[in-house]
Amino acid sequence: MSKLPVSVGMKNIDKPGVSRLREPAAARALAPLANTMKANALVQRQAARLLHNSVLSAGLAGRLSDPQVWSEWGQLQAAVMQRLHQQNLAWRDGCAILAEDFALIRHANTISKMAEKQGNFFSQWTTLLTNQATSLFELMENIHVDYGYWASQKVPRDS
Amino acid sequence: MIASSSSKVVQLGSYKASRRNNSISGLSSGAFMTVQLHLAHSASFAGAGIIAGGPFRCAEIFQPDEMMTAEDACIENSLYICMNPLIPQVSPDAQKLAAMAQETARAGKIDAVANLADDRLYIFTGSADDVVDSDVVARTRKFYELLGVKPDNIRYVDSVPAGHSIITDNPEDSALSTNQPPYINNGGFMQSHDILQHIYSDLQPAAQSLAGQLLRFDQTEFFADARDRASMSQFGYIYIPSNVAAGRVKEPRVHIALHGCKQGYNYTDYVNGRADIANQPPYGNRYFTTTGYNHIAESNDIIVLYPQAEGTDNDTVQNPDGCWDWWGYTSANPQAPDYYSREAVQIKAIHAMLDRLCA
Numbered sequence: 013m014s015k016l017p018v019s020v021g022m023k024n025i026d027k028p029g030v031s032r033l034r035e036p037a038a039a040r041a042l043a044p045l046a047n048t049m050k051a052n053a054l055v056q057r058q059a060a061r062l063l064h065n066s067v068l069s070a071g072l073a074g075r076l077s078d079p080q081v082w083s084e085w086g087q088l089q090a091a092v093m094q095r096l097h098q099q100n101l102a103w104r105d106g107c108a109i110l111a112e113d114f115a116l117i118r119h120a121n122t123i124s125k126m127a128e129k130q131g132n133f134f135s136q137w138t139t140l141l142t143n144q145a146t147s148l149f150e151l152m153e154n155i156h157v158d159y160g161y162w163a164s165q166k167v168p169r170d171s
Numbered sequence: 172m173i174a175s176s177s178s179k180v181v182q183l184g185s186y187k188a189s190r191r192n193n194s195i196s197g198l199s200s201g202a203f204m205t206v207q208l209h210l211a212h213s214a215s216f217a218g219a220g221i222i223a224g225g226p227f228r229c230a231e232i233f234q235p236d237e238m239m240t241a242e243d244a245c246i247e248n249s250l251y252i253c254m255n256p257l258i259p260q261v262s263p264d265a266q267k268l269a270a271m272a273q274e275t276a277r278a279g280k281i282d283a284v285a286n287l288a289d290d291r292l293y294i295f296t297g298s299a300d301d302v303v304d305s306d307v308v309a310r311t312r313k314f315y316e317l318l319g320v321k322p323d324n325i326r327y328v329d330s331v332p333a334g335h336s337i338i339t340d341n342p343e344d345s346a347l348s349t350n351q352p353p354y355i356n357n358g359g360f361m362q363s364h365d366i367l368q369h370i371y372s373d374l375q376p377a378a379q380s381l382a383g384q385l386l387r388f389d390q391t392e393f394f395a396d397a398r399d400r401a402s403m404s405q406f407g408y409i410y411i412p413s414n415v416a417a418g419r420v421k422e423p424r425v426h427i428a429l430h431g432c433k434q435g436y437n438y439t440d441y442v443n444g445r446a447d448i449a450n451q452p453p454y455g456n457r458y459f460t461t462t463g464y465n466h467i468a469e470s471n472d473i474i475v476l477y478p479q480a481e482g483t484d485n486d487t488v489q490n491p492d493g494c495w496d497w498w499g500y501t502s503a504n505p506q507a508p509d510y511y512s513r514e515a516v517q518i519k520a521i522h523a524m525l526d527r528l529c530a
Contacts, residue, residue, distance in 0.1 A: 060238040084260050091257035150250075157251040158261040161233045165264070 061156045068163035081166055088162065092155060099147050106140040180406065183388040185530040186415060186423055188474060193425040193525065194370045196220030196293070196363070198337045198354060199303060200480075201429030203229075203253075203497035204518075206311065207511045208427070210272060211518050213286035215525060220293040220366030222337055223303040223431075226314035227272050228511050229253040229263035230498040242505035249498040259306040268310075269317035280512035284318050292325045293369040295362065297333030299348040305329055326369045331358060337431075337462055338362040344461075352433045352440075353457055361463035367426065367473070377466040382413035385465065390478060393520040400501045401516045402490045404437050404481040407524065410465040412472050420472045425528050427476045427521065430458040432494040435479045441491050446482075474528060478521050 075081045113133050120126035193216050197205040202224020209219045210227050230245040232252055256262045276284045292315055296308035312327050331338070334349045336356035344357040361377070368374050390407035391398065415423045436455040439446045459465075459477040468475045482493035490500050499508030501516045509515050513522070 057239065057243065061235065064236050064238075084258065087258045087260070095257075153247065154251045154255060154257060157233070157247045158257045160235050161248075161252055162258075162261045164233065164235070165260075 058153075058156065061160060065156065065160050065163065068160060068167055071167035072163055075166060084162065084166075088155075088159065092151070095151050095154075099144065099151070102147070103140075103144055106143075110137055110140065177386075179387065181386050181388050182392075183390070183407070183409065183524055183527050186411070186474060186528050187421075187530070188425045188525075188528045189422045190215065190529050192217045192422075193427070194218045194220070194367070195427040195429070196222070196366045197224065197429030197431065197495070198222040198434070199224065199335065199431030200494035200497060201431045201434075202303075204429050204495035207497060207515075208429075208518055208521060209290075210275075210284075210287075211281040211511065211513045211515070212522050212525075213282040213284070213290070215282075215522070216290065218291035218293075218370030220295075220363075220370065221308070221311060222295045222362065223297070223300055223308060223335055224311060225253045225303065225307045225497075226263055226265060226268045226311045228275070229268055229307075229310075231271070231508070232263045232268065240506060241508060242499060242502075245498045245508055253307055253497075254303050256304055256306060259309075262304070262306040262310050265310045265313035265317055269314055272314075272318060275512070280509075280514070282513075287315065288319045288321070290320060290324065291370045291372075292320060293328075293366045294325060295328045295331075297331055297335065297348075298329060299332050299350070300335045301350050302335035326365075333358055337458075339462055341461055354431055354434060355457055355462065361467075363428070363463040364467045367464075367467050367471070371424070371471070371473075374467065375470040377463065378469040379466075381410075381465055381469050383465070383469050384411045384416055385409070385460070386411060390520070390524065393523045394516055397501070397503075397516045399487050400503070401520065402480055402483045402488050402493070402496065402501060403517065403520060404435055404479040406436065407479050408436070408459045408477040410459070410468055410475040410477075412469045412474065414472045415474060423472050423474055425474045425476060425525060426464065426468065427478070427525065428459070428462070428464050429478065429495060430480070432492040434458045435481050435493045437479075437481055438493045439482060441482075441484070476521075476524055476528065478517075478524060480517070 072081065110133065113136065117126065117129045117133060120129050191214065195205050195208055195216055196219060199222070202221045205219050205221055206224055206227050209216055230249040230253055233248050234241065234244050252261060252263055272281070273284055275281050294308060294312050296303070296305040298305065308329070312325060315325065316322060333347050333356060336345065336349065336354045338347070338356055338358035338360060340359050340361055341357055344355045345351070345353070347356050347358045349356055364377055386409050387406050388409060389405060390403060391405055394401040394403055414420050438455055439448060440450070441447065464475045480493050480495050482491050484491040488500055490496070496510040496515070496517050499505060499510045501510055502508040511518070513519065
């Protein structure tokens with residue numbers, strides 16, 4: 013069965029008086045602008061993180077001869093590669109499942125079932141792509157935060 | 172939903188419970204909240220059970236620069252340092268957090284840290300947990316040791332190949348290594364019994380059947396002044412053992428059991444960003460009926476309190492998974508988050524419930 017929209021309602025657990033549907037019309041009209049501004053703010057925040065991490069990296073130059081720093085740097089690299097490997101496995105598993113689903117569409121024996129199966133296939137395909145993109149962004153944020161935290165502990169306090 | 176044989180909603184009653192010999196446990200966000208509540212009101216508790224939880228205020232461990240707001244830093248730290256650090260070295264710094272806890276106590280926002288010294292702790296991390304990393308939970312143990320808890324009083328378990336879950340011996344629960352809702356996995360033993368056995372070392376074996384009352388109470392009276400940001404459900408649950416209900420127990424002990432994310436009675440899954448109201452999960456009442464707490468409580472005259480958090484996702488509160496607050500979403504001022512002190516909305520509400528039971 014399709015998950016949209018019959019079985020999916022509006023946010024019934026939202027608190028009364030604050031749900032998006034009850035927002036003033038003016039606020040709804042400004043939503044596209046607000047969303048764009050928020051996206052810009054988030055990108056700027058990541059840019060600021062990168063800048064901050066670059067400064068920390070420069071501060072690490074004083075510890076280039078410290079084998080512990082190199083060891084932990086290597087562990088960070090390996091952890092990122094491991095996460096990418098897991099994501100690749102999830103992508104391949106997802107594609108394999110979708111290929112099976114696609115092959116089963118031909119068993120539909122009415123036009124409505126055919127339409128439903130095709131719709132389900134494209135929904136699942138979109139979900140897989142969304143999950144992959146979300147995971148990549150999560151990993152990017154994870155790297156930025158963890159590297160910054162790690163480097164801030166390694167950089168000498170007087171630098 | 173069947174919470175008990177009665178469909179009544181009662182007012183939480185008074186049972187002249189102990190004011191000092193109580194305990195608390197929780198899974199995941201419930202475990203983070205367990206640590207917060209334990210620290211905030213350490214005078215009320217004799218011990219705690221922490222399943223996959225991190226140390227006190229770990230969401231505030233890192234503030235990169237002034238451009239990053241405290242609110243944003245807390246969210247990112249909670250996700251990437253307190254749950255999913257890339258390597259052990261970027262797990263939350265227990266020493267720094269222990270110092271923050273001492274400072275918070277000196278500021279009078281939580282009870283004196285010295286109360287923790289003789290408390291008994293059960294700390295668990297599944298070796299297959301991919302939601303809250305085992306390195307984080309190891310820091311929780313270190314954090315408590317730095318605050319003066321005797322190592323002999325800590326039972327630290329990290330050898331069970333469990334996913335992110337509370338473990339039961341129910342045949343219908345998920346496979347042990349599973350990391351998915353309802354986060355209740357079958358490992359062949361009742362983890363709730365291990366927790367209570369460790370905290371109160373003199374317990375009788377769990378009862379085979381329940382003779383007490385599982386009651387549904389209206390918990391909104393405990394956060395009436397902050398309903399818009401509490402992210403707590405209308406109802407909470409409580410198990411009253413038969414001897415306590417009959418008035419045969421002097422100063423019964425209270426155990427507070429906190430569910431994790433997506434485990435509250437009215438949790439609703441979000442599909443593509445919308446509440447899936449036509450397919451509500453069937454496990455909403457399992458945390459307070461099948462995790463084993465009630466059976467061991469029955470044979471040992473322990474009241475079990477089950478406060479409930481609920482999913483909220485709007486302009487005021489972003490908590491769609493119904494987690495307990497350990498990163499500041501309930502804070503009145505997000506730039507000076509207070510989710511950890513005695514005055515924090517959820518902590519204040521839960522402790523007020525305990526106070527009612529003690530009255």
